[in-house]
Amino acid sequence: MRVFSHQRLGQIPQLVRHAPHLMESISLVARVLPFKVNDYVVNKLIDWTDVPNDPIFRLTFPQAQMLDAEDLEQLAYCVRNEGGEQQLNALIQRVRDGMNPHPAHQQLNAPSLDGQLLQGVQHKYAQTVLFFPSHGQTCHSYCTFCFRWPQFIGDKSLKFASNDGEQLHRYLARHPEVTDVLFTGGDPMVMTAAHLTRYLEPFLQPALSHVTTIRIGTKALSYWPYRFVSDTDTPQLMALLRRLVDSGKNVALMAHLNHWRELTTPVAEEAVSALQQLGIVIRAQGPVLRHINDSASTWKRNWEQQVRLGIVPYYMFVERDTGPQDYFQVPLARALSIYNEAIESVSGLAKTARGPSMSAGPGKVEVSGTLDLQGQRYFLLKFIQARDTRWLGKPFLARYSETACWLDQLQPPQGQSEFFFEAQYRRFVEQGAPQGTQALVRGEA
Structure with a gap:
């Protein structure tokens, strides 16, 4: 390469x-x-x-x-x-x-073990832990919209990374409520099979049997599909993934796909097929981006191609409020219009795609639609994931806006000074990283 x-x-x-x-x-x-x-x-x-x-x-x-x-x-x-x-x-x-290098209070997700803050770990939601292996904190190529851009230019204040897999495994063994672990980065698929084995093989042990799903976030299908086809250690990598699947683990490849052209090469299709033959589920996600894919026809073709290849359409995200956001951002109203038009024009198998979804500080918020009430128009929103589990699935309204691009640009309905979750979220922020996260995990929030 x-x-x-x-x-x-x-x-x-x-x-x-x-x-x-x-x-x-x-x-x-x-x-x-x-x-x-x-x-x-x-x-x-x-x-x-x-x-x-x-x-x-x-x-x-x-x-x-x-x-x-x-x-x-x-x-x-x-x-x-x-x-x-x-x-x-x-x-x-x-x-x-000036580019908001630290969006969504990422530090709030950092848990602790034996009184010490864990490096390279985020316990983001009760059932889900993210791990950032230090050997995977780069990518085959960089996306210009990436919200983790600060860590690639040396901003250590947002560089979650650890090469201590044993610490991760000990933490998980003490948290039986965790069912899903997401290996992310950067891109874990830049790592050698030997490094991946060190992190993943312990999940075959009885102490981690409660972790039933292992997710791997990657752009490799787009930027280096040879990783699953013909790299020097591809046989070792595929054998490792096969052992996990054969043990009963659900291994999900979370593929970041932004445009249908990314999977049009023969080697990309070969990589998809090779993973599926192992029993790995590939789910596709990506943000709606101005200049890249901000049309219903692009998303329709994107989802149709994914279904044809056996990939599950998973999320349409909203571009995060960081980096060159002014270049890429699509107003929520337009993102919703693109989503609705695209989802209406595909078969049921492609309707698994959820969105538009904002991965904001309080949680993952979906723009579900619009409502007209008493002469006023509103966005209908709901939490798909949340720092406080009591917020989950609870619909709430925000005043309709043609220009708002993110949660903090929305206003609550007239007569409400703030959204129902804001006071509690402020307390999470004030408490700091370990306290806020642990309160959420124990269900005490």
Whole structure:
């Protein structure tokens, strides 16, 4: 696999040949936002005759419009005037700080074990624990919308990571309420089979029998399907997954798929088939993104293709309020319209897709529809997952807005000063990470 960064843009022949005028702006934006792309994406997925409009190009190559025009101009000035490295670094940091690098109070999810905060673990919901293996905290290529962008540019304050699998396993053994563990990153599928074995094999032991589902969040089907077909240690990887399935575990590959073109190559289809032959369920999820997939026809084709390949459509997310959000964000009203139009035009097997869903601080909130009451229009919302389990499934209203893109931009109905969950959520935030999480897990919230 050949990987390109902003220092190696000139080594991408397609970019030099088809879009030389874009190289400077890509290089400038890549100083602020992480950029990494491999030769598979460059050679197999991007339609270079349609650059810069090609959705996979926009999905992987930073665009000038992702930064404020004035900030971009100042970056260009600092880069062109040699000797201003300190000024350049200060500017880059200021721009990053203005992009909400710490959305949704991620630190609230961190649990503790024997009085010590666990590194690389989030007990996000009562039944679900997330683990961030340190060897998997990168990706085959970076998505330009990724909400974990700060950890790829060295922001250690949001870098959840651990190479201590034993600590994870001990924590899980003490929490029989946990049924699902999600290995995430980055991308766990950048790890070798040997590293994955160290983390996953202990789930075959009786002490962890209550963990019935192992999820693996990955973009490998899109960005490096050879991982499941022909990498050097692919046989060892597939044998490990087979042992987990044969033991009775539900192994679910949570595939991040943003556009139907990502699964159109023969090797991608081969990878899907190889995983399914092991008994692995592949579920597809991704956000609705302006410039990438913000049309009902794209989502219709996306879901239809997934069903054809035996992949389960799972979630349409709302783009998180971080990074170059102004470039990608779709208002909730439009996201709901796209979802409804697309879901109405597919068969029942594709109607498993839920959304639009916001993974916000208080929990996972679905925009279920709109209501007209007493001459006022409202969004109908509900929690799919929540920090306080009493919030789950409870419908609530927010004033309709054509422009709101996130939960904190919505207003409660007239006569209500705040939404029903806000006071309790503030207490979670004030309590801090371990206390808030443990209260939720014990059902004391």
